[in-house]
Every structure is written in C-alpha cells, then in structure tokens.
Amino acid sequence: MVKKNEDLGNGNYWITLVAKDWQDGPELLLKPAPNLFEPSKVYQDALLEAGIPYTQFLVEDLAAEFDRLVTIGVSFTLKPSEMGNVKMAIFNDECGNQIQLVEELQ
Known part of the structure; x- marks a missing residue:
C-alpha cells in the first residue's frame, strides 16, 4: 500500500510503499523515474x-498472490511455474519493469 505520495513538482513524486499488514515495516522507495533520468x-x-x-x-503462497493480483488487473508475462526448488511468476508493473x-518450495 502507498505510505507516502508527495508531489515534488516538475512531474517528480516521492512515493513509498509498505506492506498493508506491516505499515511500520520496511518502506520501498520508487525512484528514479526512468522518463526523467536517462541513465535509468x-x-x-x-x-x-x-x-x-x-x-x-x-x-509465502505464489498461487494465492497470483490469483489476488490477476483479480485486480495485473498482467503476467510468466504464470506461476516451478523451476528447481522455487515457483516463480513475472508481471509487468505498467511502468516498464x-x-x-x-x-x-520445501
């Protein structure tokens, strides 16, 4: 969930995300904006x-997370697949990543 969303002007924002059930836990900072910083x-x-x-x-549960994200419209480029001792899936974040x-897997 979004914790901070501050407009810094000129199309720049300070956006951080946290886990919905751990709002005082680690914050993920989304930066820099690739369209505004050419090396990125x-x-x-x-x-x-x-x-x-x-x-x-x-x-913890890829199948459940996949189903939850598909329900809210997330587009996956790789559906859940087993590879060795892991299951993995890949989605497009709509920002080019x-x-x-x-x-x-146990």
Whole structure:
C-alpha cells in the first residue's frame, strides 16, 4: 500500500510503499523515474530486452498472490511455474519493469 505520495513538482513524486499488514515495516522507495533520468531509462530498457526482471519479491503462497493480483488487473508475462526448488511468476508493473514473485518450495 502507498505510505507516502508527495508531489515534488516538475512531474517528480516521492512515493513509498509498505506492506498493508506491516505499515511500520520496511518502506520501498520508487525512484528514479526512468522518463526523467536517462541513465535509468537505458538500464530499464536493457533489462526488458534481456528478459531480466527489475526486482523480485519472496511470497509465502505464489498461487494465492497470483490469483489476488490477476483479480485486480495485473498482467503476467510468466504464470506461476516451478523451476528447481522455487515457483516463480513475472508481471509487468505498467511502468516498464518486470517484477518477479518467488515462492521457495520445501
């Protein structure tokens, strides 16, 4: 969930995200905006071209998280798949990044 969303002017925002059930936990800062910082855009484009996710998050139940995200309209480029000792899925964050979700298998 969004914790901070501050307009800094000139199309720049200070946006942080936290877990809904742990609002005083770690905050994820979304920056820099690739469209406003060319080196970041070059890096983002290279990751997309290589098929490498921008980042990944560990989840406890990939099937449940996949279903929840699909229900709210998230588009996946890789549906949940087993690969070795993990299950993983990849979605597009609509900002030009692919995000990987991983569940460790026991």
